[in-house]
Amino acid sequence: MRLSPPLFAALALILFGAGCSRTTAYTPAPPTGDIEVVPSAEGARASTGGQPATITDALRTEQLVSALPPNHGGWVGGEVAEIRNPIPLPDGTRAEYAGVTREYSAGANTLRVTLTDTRGIPALTAFLDSYEARNTGEGYRAQIPIGTSHGWITYTYGDTREAGGSGSLTLLYRNRFLIQCDGSVGISAETIAQFVEKMDFETLQ
Secondary structure, three states: OOOOHHHHHHHHHHHHOOOOOOOOOOEOOOOOOOOOOOOOHHHHHHHHOOOOOOOOOOOOHHHHHHHOOOOEOOEEEOOOEEEEEEEEOOOOOEEEEEEEEEEEEEOOEEEEEEEEEOOOOHHHOHHHHHOOOEEEOOEEEEEEEEOOEEEEEEEEEEOOEEEEEEEEEEEEEOOOEEEEEEEOOOOOHHHHHHHHOOOOHHHHO
16 A cells, blocks of 8 residues: 555654654855955964964854754754854965854753854864863852763852853864853753753764
8 A cells, every 4th residue: 555645754753753853954144245355464363373273174054953952851942043154264364164053942941052163263262272160159160071072061150059040061072063052040050961962973073
């Protein structure tokens, strides 16, 4: 017996489900336009800060989207938006770096994940050099393991410590992919870290 396409699709949905499926759909960023930039020493220094760098080819946006965490555990993701921005290169010319961002919700709680392909451009990751562990009465910053890497969790306490506070996690994967996850008030540091661990890091190899 042959199944009609609509009936086949409905049967597949019942058998395999859609709760943890990953998507590659996204809202494209508006084009930045072509800008001719003459190579210059000033542009080179702005890109690398004087550091040696190897700029890799850009990853397809669809690959970045598929690396984002799937819907799971009551968290449902909204539309994925593409981000594109210009950046100076080590020879003083100009290129673009791309990223994707998606907000997930579970009731009144939200988590926003942003994944940026820095392409190994030092100017996009230099801020991480200033990160160091701290612990005060207002909050803390600590390095934590995420899969085979380490990320930085930054948390600001609320009136009831972490229960009323808010935090974010920053991770540089393979010295190229910048992952940032920001939680709304009341979401624990553990929840943020576990959410990032759901990413498909294999896609970013």
